[in-house]
Structure formats: C-alpha cells, structure tokens
Amino acid sequence: MTLDDIAALLPNGFHDSALKVVTIDYVNREAKLSLEIWMADCDAVSGANREAYRHAELSLSGLVFWVCEPPSAGYRYDAKGKVRIDIGSVETLITPPSPALPSTPMGCFVNWIYIGAWNAFIYVAAHDAKLTWLA
Numbered sequence: 001m002t003l004d005d006i007a008a009l010l011p012n013g014f015h016d017s018a019l020k021v022v023t024i025d026y027v028n029r030e031a032k033l034s035l036e037i038w039m040a041d042c043d044a045v046s047g048a049n050r051e052a053y054r055h056a057e058l059s060l061s062g063l064v065f066w067v068c069e070p071p072s073a074g075y076r077y078d079a080k081g082k083v084r085i086d087i088g089s090v091e092t093l094i095t096p097p098s099p100a101l102p103s104t105p106m107g108c109f110v111n112w113i114y115i116g117a118w119n120a121f122i123y124v125a126a127h128d129a130k131l132t133w134l135a
Contacts, residue, residue, distance in 0.1 A: 002109040003129045004089050006058070012038050014087035018053065019115070029063040031124065036082075055135040062127025064104050067097075071118035084116045090123065097123050 007013035014037065021034040036053040071077045090097065090110045097112070104110055104125045113122040 001129050003058075003060075003087055003111045003124075004109065006129055006131050007087060009131075010037060011040070014085060017085050017087075018082040019085045019113075020083075024063070024066055026063075029061070029126075031060040031063050031066060031126070033058040033060075035085075054133060057132045057134055059130045059132065060124065060126040060128070061130070062108065064108050064125035064127070065102055065123070067099070067101065067123040069098075069118075069120040069122070071115075071120050075117065075119045077118065079117050081117070086114045086116075088112055088114075097121065101125070 003014075014035075016038040018036040019033060020036065021032075023032045025031070035056050035058055037056050038052070039054045040052045088111060090101070090112055093112060101110065101123055102125075108125050108127045109129070110123065110125045113124065114120075115122065
C-alpha cells in the first residue's frame with residue numbers, strides 16, 4: 001500500500017493531521033509516525049465534531065530515503081502547539097523539491113510531508129505503508 005492509497009481511504013486524507021513522534025530505524029529501513037488524523041466530515045458535522053481526531057501509527061517499510069528540510073527563514077522550529085501536516089505525492093508539487101531527491105528503485109512511492117509551522121517539507125520514499133488505528 002502507498003501513502004496515496006491510505007490517504008484515499010481517509011475522509012480528509014492526511015490534511016491537518018498532527019504529527020506527534022517520528023522514529024526512523026535505518027538498520028531495518030523503517031519509519032514510524034505517530035499521528036492524530038483529522039476524521040471529521042465538514043459537510044456532515046458541525047461544532048466540536050468538526051475537530052474529531054483519531055490516533056494512529058503510520059508505518060513505512062522498505063525505507064529508501066527520508067529528507068527533511070530545515071524550517072524556512074522566519075519560521076520557528078520550537079514553536080509551541082501541534083505540528084500540523086499534510087501528505088501528498090511528489091508528482092503533485094508545482095515546484096520540484098529542493099534539494100534534488102535521489103533516484104528510487106522500481107516499486108516504491110515518493111511523497112512529501114508538509115509541515116505548516118515550518119513552511120518546509122519532508123520527502124520520503126519507501127516500498128510499503130501501513131496505517132494502524134491506536135484509539
């Protein structure tokens with residue numbers, strides 16, 4: 001499964017999800033992201049239900065690369081509050097990633113993770129993605 005496959009199964013994709021923890025295991029080529037995923041359907045709910053989140057772990061196996069940009073000038077890395085993200089396919093970017101990304105083997109996906117508070121991207125390539133609901 002790819003990150004795009006998982007996003008298609010979620011009511012809002014990964015838009016406005018909160019990134020809590022990232023663990024990268026380079027020996028086993030895995031990354032795990034602890035997320036609070038925004039689950040509300042804006043057309044069907046109102047009030048407090050619009051802010052319904054569900055805790056999940058996103059596992060990436062067959063990790064090829066994890067490239068993290070520093071925060072853009074004027075954006076604080078240590079800003080308080082939730083780290084809001086969105087995830088999408090690199091092919092959807094208007095401007096190519098900078099720095100240039102390494103080539104990837106056949107059968108893997110390449111995605112961006114946008115960190116709004118930093119105005120910066122993380123670029124990731126892996127062979128498989130899995131979402132596990134924790135609560």
